Amino acid sequence: MSTEDNLLKLVEVETPDDQDYLLQEQVGFILRKAHQRHVSIFAAHIGDLTPPQFAALAKLRDVGETSQNQLGTLIAMDAATVKGVIDRLKARGLVELSKHEVDKRRLLVNLTAEGRDAIERLIPLAREITQETLAPLSAKEIATFMKLLAKLA
């Protein structure tokens, strides 16, 4: 290999050609597709609730009554988004709202009896959703993948 060839190769390594950019190989693009697939699997198992709605119910079950904002933090939703989700759950009678006695800014959210029934009933289906989402991977691959995915989230 000539000196010029080596120089060319060096340049190539440090400033990749635009031809090299393949959308289908970028993390962001594949991440978006993987998420889409999961949402689709979710909808096939749980038709009458969205993943964010489910997340709100599941988290309320874990922590009990909290403020709307705090719930948003726990399920990674900003204030504007969580409001819409809670509004819809309230309209369906799955959660109830009340005012914080001391701090009048806070809007407390809690499961209703019906909401509690719903989330208990749905958790087994959620397990299936997780399983089906991970079905293309072996048990060992799942462990590896979850560890790395967690680092990126």
Place this chain on the structure above:
Amino acid sequence: MSTEDNLLKLVEVETPDDQDYLLQEQVGFILRKAHQRHVSIFAAHIGDLTPPQFAALAKLRDVGETSQNQLGTLIAMDAATVKGVIDRLKARGLVELSKHEVDKRRLLVNLTAEGRDAIERLIPLAREITQETLAPLSAKEIATFMKLLAKLA
């Protein structure tokens, strides 16, 4: 360990307790967060274009003129979604639309000169976005993660 303990353990393995369900450990939830983080990184590098808009431009650069539907397939967007994306790109003069001469159903989409300039200019930034998204992982971990993620998408 007593026979009863063993029985209990067996039952537990096959029908996990609802207490075991932790939202923060479910693929779907973490996938959503990882995607959110990526979008946030994207926005920090490329403020005037969204990831779907970028995907449309990048794919048009790869394949040249295509129908709107075909483009949607290539970038994993349904017909309704891709229409909105293309409408906005058209309004900004980055793509142009024309009718297919033979098949009158099809709406052809292509980059304008400005659109081509834009995508060429943005690709280096997109490389940085990919790098920053994957920054929490080592080179070896990146290879493993991308392989497994691709299986899920």
Place this chain on the structure above:
DNA sequence: TTGATATCATTTGCATACGAATGAATTTTC
């Protein structure tokens, strides 16, 4: 104590994302 800051919630505006319904054009099938 009051003035500055921070927090909680709401609203508006914009951009995906997708199911379902519709209409137009093409292809398949018999």
Place this chain on the structure above:
DNA sequence: GAAAATTCATTCGTATGCAAATGATATCAA
């Protein structure tokens, strides 16, 4: 070649998702 099925695109309705602006309340600091 006509009927049936398919494909392409649009529209509508609903649901995230987030930035930015606003208002109410709470906390901090001088």
